Amino acid sequence: MSIGSYIGAGGIALGQEARTWEEAVRQAGDLLVREGVCDPSYVQDMVDTVRELGPYIVVTPGVALAHARPKGSVARNGIAVATFPGGVCFGNPDNDPVYVVFAIAAVTDEEHLGLFQEVAGFLGTEGNIALLEQARSVADLPAEMREERVDHAVA
């Protein structure tokens, strides 16, 4: 398994623009909706989590991990990635601006663990965050993110 095995063919959007953190989270979340991973209410839950609990999802400089508690709105496990070369302010004094937003959806709490382990492994590999922030096309991405991607539309 690699992080790429959770990312659908349409699950990566590079070079996006967003004026607010909410727009950025919605753009990443909408990739999951279009892939059939979750319904729009899960995207709303991700936005509400930040609104209610603050920008703690910006876990490391430049990177936000948007997620919410699975409440039946997730059809299958999936991850999407959107990058914002202009940077987006989430209101996190230590880790703003955000250049990469991951949207993470798991069917159950237990499966969340597996997905977050993949994301942690990816972020923990030196150089991966910089590659992702600077990528202009999918070919620029780290191999573990490009390979094993599943085409949800066909599957």
Place this chain on the structure above:
Amino acid sequence: MQELKVLTVCGAGVGTSTLLRMNIADAFKSFDLPFSVKVENTSLSRAKGTRCDLVVTFDSFADDARKFCPHVITIKNLMDKQELRDKVGAYLTEAGLI
């Protein structure tokens, strides 16, 4: 001390606190302690009823965490292993555990 009980806390208790649990457990391992350390992740609301020696969390939840746990560490960069090790080390020293 037989076992140190550590809670990692975030809002939903499923994602970020899980990452924090994995990385904090690694930080504790680097100290080679003479007692065991049990790290569990949870949400703020569930953490409130749980006995623990230390809470590791983010600024957003620190004030609430201090109401039920005497020791609270706040983390800025979850992927910065040095920050985690330094803060765990400061806690162990302050608590007289090393």
